[in-house]
Amino acid sequence: MRVVVVGAGFSGLAAAAALCRGGARVLVLEARERVGGRVATRRLADGTALDLGAQWIDPTQDRMAALVAEHGLTTFPSAAHGRPAVRWDGRLRETPPESVRQTVNLLDDLAAGVDPAAPWRAARADEWDRLTLGGWLSTTAPDPVTARYVGRLIAGGLLAVDPDEVSLLQVLFYLRSGGGSGSLLGMAGGAQQDRLVGGPALLAERMAAALPSGTVRSGAPVRAVHQDGHGVVAHTDEGAYRAEAVVVAVAPALAGRIAYAPALPALRDALTQRMPMGSALKLHAVYPTPFWRADGWSGVTTSADGPLTETVENSTPGSTRAVLTAFSYGRQARDLRRLSPGRRRAEVLAALVELVGPAAAGPDDLVEHDWSADEWTRGCFCGALTPGSWRDHGPELRRPVGRVHWAGTETATRWAGYLEGAVLAGERAAAEVLARPTA
Ligand SMILES: Cc1cc2nc3c(=O)[nH]c(=O)nc-3n(C[C@H](O)[C@H](O)[C@H](O)COP(=O)(O)OP(=O)(O)OC[C@H]3O[C@@H](n4cnc5c(N)ncnc54)[C@H](O)[C@@H]3O)c2cc1C
Numbered sequence: 084m085r086v087v088v089v090g091a092g093f094s095g096l097a098a099a100a101a102l103c104r105g106g107a108r109v110l111v112l113e114a115r116e117r118v119g120g121r122v123a124t125r126r127l128a129d130g131t132a133l134d135l136g137a138q139w140i141d142p143t144q145d146r147m148a149a150l151v152a153e154h155g156l157t158t159f160p161s162a163a164h165g166r167p168a169v170r171w172d173g174r175l176r177e178t179p180p181e182s183v184r185q186t187v188n189l190l191d192d193l194a195a196g197v198d199p200a201a202p203w204r205a206a207r208a209d210e211w212d213r214l215t216l217g218g219w220l221s222t223t224a225p226d227p228v229t230a231r232y233v234g235r236l237i238a239g240g241l242l243a244v245d246p247d248e249v250s251l252l253q254v255l256f257y258l259r260s261g262g263g264s265g266s267l268l269g270m271a272g273g274a275q276q277d278r279l280v281g282g283p284a285l286l287a288e289r290m291a292a293a294l295p296s297g298t299v300r301s302g303a304p305v306r307a308v309h310q311d312g313h314g315v316v317a318h319t320d321e322g323a324y325r326a327e328a329v330v331v332a333v334a335p336a337l338a339g340r341i342a343y344a345p346a347l348p349a350l351r352d353a354l355t356q357r358m359p360m361g362s363a364l365k366l367h368a369v370y371p372t373p374f375w376r377a378d379g380w381s382g383v384t385t386s387a388d389g390p391l392t393e394t395v396e397n398s399t400p401g402s403t404r405a406v407l408t409a410f411s412y413g414r415q416a417r418d419l420r421r422l423s424p425g426r427r428r429a430e431v432l433a434a435l436v437e438l439v440g441p442a443a444a445g446p447d448d449l450v451e452h453d454w455s456a457d458e459w460t461r462g463c464f465c466g467a468l469t470p471g472s473w474r475d476h477g478p479e480l481r482r483p484v485g486r487v488h489w490a491g492t493e494t495a496t497r498w499a500g501y502l503e504g505a506v507l508a509g510e511r512a513a514a515e516v517l518a519r520p521t522a
Pocket residue numbers: 089090091092093094095112113114115118119120121122135136137138139140303304305306332333334337341363365454459460462463464465490491492493500501502503505
């Protein structure tokens with residue numbers, strides 16, 4: 084059986100590997116000149132490595148752990164020196180007030196009633212999908228600062244959107260899919276525990292290299308997918324590739340930019356119009372030393388105000404310089420994006436000074452990569468359904484359309500939005516294809 088996979092991110096590469104193991108002849112068509120999708124490592128002249136996209140792996144992410152081992156790579160723990168800091172109502176403190184834990188616990192309790200494979204079946208699904216996280220927080224959090232902080236941490240930190248842009252149901256789905264807030268927000272023991280030596284782009288390159296020679300064709304954006312009773316044809320600028328099935332392993336927002344003949348069913352096409360990508364800016368400030376450690380701080384900060392919601396020390400073992408990575412989400416990221424590079428730099432550094440001290444004002448380098456401006460990603464960390472969309476469009480996420488099957492992290496039921504979810508989704512789509520009656 085011949086199968087075309089669209090996209091050589093982790094999902095497409097995992098799908099291709101599983102299809103090859105199942106005996107299929109596979110061609111992966113990748114738009115960019117590189118594999119990996121939402122991962123990229125930039126090396127500065129002195130060797131300092133910066134993970135511009137995904138970087139962390141959670142200890143419970145079994146498929147990622149297996150791939151790391153299979154491809155001869157190793158992980159290292161995220162830097163953990165000193166105490167975290169929280170900027171709350173204009174002042175720094177070591178932990179957020181108890182009201183934050185209580186509010187987040189309420190979210191976890193509600194998430195327990197959501198099946199991540201079918202969130203629309205939750206008893207209160209319609210009510211939760213009409214309500215935004217921001218609306219829920221405004222009536223549930225005990226005070227406005229708690230509402231703002233939890234909104235920034237959960238809607239921003241997990242989905243890179245504003246609390247008013249996302250439904251409570253989408254948030255509950257995401258919390259459940261990633262094992263709850265403790266797992267998703269945690270450093271040691273949670274989703275931010277480990278990093279990959281060499282960066283995740285290296286793993287993607289090794290996954291691609293392990294496929295039969297010639298399987299991955301880069302610089303080949305798929306513009307159209309045509310199917311009939313006999314097969315399916317993927318059209319690129321250079322040629323047309325016939326197969327018995329296609330796995331589209333890109334986010335729904337990008338899948339909707341491919342032309343389909345016959346046209347996609349109404350509900351599936353409407354899904355692609357209702358799952359925008361998040362809006363995150365990830366910025367790396369490089370310093371001669373990790374100066375924040377001198378005062379006993381870890382560089383891990385969260386903030387209820389300002390353009391940056393989170394920072395983390397992101398130095399790599401053996402690197403001569405220290406890296407502090409900052410994240411801005413939703414509206415704050417859009418506001419930064421609109422500024423000139425000089426004004427953006429000034430705003431970011433001023434915010435870093437508030438969070439980690441005056442020495443933050445003068446980094447050697449400040450490196451940013453805007454995934455929203457990247458033609459083949461258009462935002463991050465992932466796509467999320469808009470309020471009110473789960474009931475009618477959620478069931479279309481994984482439903483094949485004839486010979487076209489859907490992968491990509493957005494279609495995962497475990498660790499949706501993460502590398503692990505991407506791999507699981509690719510392997511699920513491959514299993515579907517191999518089980519097709521024609522297989
Ligand atoms: C800044 C940032 C930080 C993140 N942090 C983490 C983290 O720490 N841990 C974690 O687990 N996850 C993290 N993520 C999320 C993670 O990167 C994604 O979940 C994962 O990479 C998605 O993989 P994918 O294969 O589903 O999609 P993608 O990686 O987007 O792959 C899709 C591929 O398809 C290609 N493509 C698109 N359209 C076409 C077309 N028409 N024809 C051919 N090819 C096409 C793209 O070029 C791309 O290579 C982060 C993401 C970003 C951007």
